[in-house]
Amino acid sequence: MYKPGLKDVVAIETKLSNVEGEEGRLQYRRHNVKELADRYTFEEVAYYLLNGHLPSKEEYYEFDQSLRKHRNLSDASFNLLKQLPEHLSMMGVMRTMVSSLEIASSKWPYEKQSAIQLIAKLPTIITHRVDMLNGHQPINPRNDLTHVENFLYMIAGHEKSNDEVKMLETYLILTMEHGLNASTFAARVTASTQSDFHSAITSAIGAMKGPLHGGAPSGVIDLLDEIATKDNAVNIIKRKLTNGERIMGFGHRVYQTQDPRAETLKNMLTQMEHTPDWVDLALHVETETINLLKEYKPDKHLYTNVEYYAAAVLKSLQIQPDMFTALFSSSRIVGWSAHILEQAENNTIFRPLAKYID
Known part of the structure; x- marks a missing residue:
């Protein structure tokens, strides 16, 4: 049966999220999203989506330290970012930069380390771009701060209050994952071809860039x-x-x-x-x-x-509107990455049919 846009067609089985629209409920894996946002940090929820269980103290420390370690851009990436034309949108910048980053081997079979490095670097790409466009010296990330504390620090140029950190952290947790939306579907389609991790994430960013999805x-x-x-x-x-x-x-x-x-x-x-x-x-x-x-x-x-x-x-939080979709993407990349990894676990290439009309 033909359904435009594959509306209501079940294309995958997933353990990552359960969206119950009529009841107004959303779960990440086995946990209600409200519970996760109220009780856990960005790092803990990201780990949970990527690994299927909440981290132990040792697992949290290793994951957190890996995120902190990979925040900085290489000299080559920094120079590329400086050379991108001013007219390029923030999402265009993100798409270009992700496709060029030097990260852990992103070829099939995928490694979680690729996801961690991209999650760590997106806030740096976003804030450096804003600083460059405003004629300011980009603010380097601080490895003594949490993921969200550091993101706000690079946006504002100074540390923000606990309330402000909580505001952004709650938003980022709540937007990490939301089923088979357009950008997630794009990521899984690309991953199903056994393309590299960069390409799957770049596909997702391209879909998120569209105003019907991310604006x-x-x-x-x-x-x-x-x-x-x-x-x-x-x-x-x-x-x-x-x-x-x-x-x-x-x-x-x-x-x-x-x-x-x-x-x-x-x-x-x-x-x-x-x-x-x-x-x-x-x-x-x-x-x-x-x-x-x-x-x-x-x-x-x-x-x-x-x-x-x-x-x-x-x-x-005095975040400029032209950063909104990029900020959303800096959170949703966790869900994209989890879906890419899940696709690789039991892969079948996506190949729907097209009905020819004359």
Whole structure:
């Protein structure tokens, strides 16, 4: 039976994540994503996805030290990054750099070390690129900081508060993995040919670059910037609904109830000692918008998705919108890598049929 875009076609069996859209649940392997985001670090969850079990103290130490060790770019990679044209997008830069990096043997059969090295280097590529475009000397990574602490340090140029680290770490954990989405599928298709690890990740980045997959948080920021104050929320949302405009950050192709990632981000933000003003606006707009959506579209199930509160987190951290998709990719590379490794364990090349029409 022909199904455009392979919609609802089961193409793989996976142990990596379980997305239950009607119930609004998401698991990484055997654990609920909320539990992982609340209780564990970026390093622990990344290890869990890549290895199938949470790390022991010794395993955590070895994994963490390996990430810290591989943050720096080689001289050749640094020089290539400097030479890339200014007009190249951040995702284009990431695609080019990943394809050129000198890492552990990335040929079939794959090694987990290839994944670790790429996960470690993406924050450095992203922040160095921003610094270069702004005419600043790139800030070198610090190996005395955790993965997320170091990422924020390189973005801001100074260490950030525990609350700010928690905000970004929660977001990165919640976006590590999400089933057979477009970029993950692209990675697995490339891996199924027994191509190299770089190529599989580059395929995923190319798919993530598309605005239908990786660009939604910017639209949420545009919406909240337009609303600006709580008093404007109802009138602006009503106008958009009357005009048939999409309300960015609401609704999801999979989830028919609230996106569990959005709920987890929201809970984390509301439990902070000092809620940023921008988050306070987002909370108010969510309440008003959901009420209006029930009135204007009673037959739909439209709730906040992860991009809505991702925008609140990234805006509060003063991260520029042109970094959003790259930041998302710096987290999702964990899931891509886990899927590539899983594909290699029981590989069958993807070769769907095409129906000829005249």
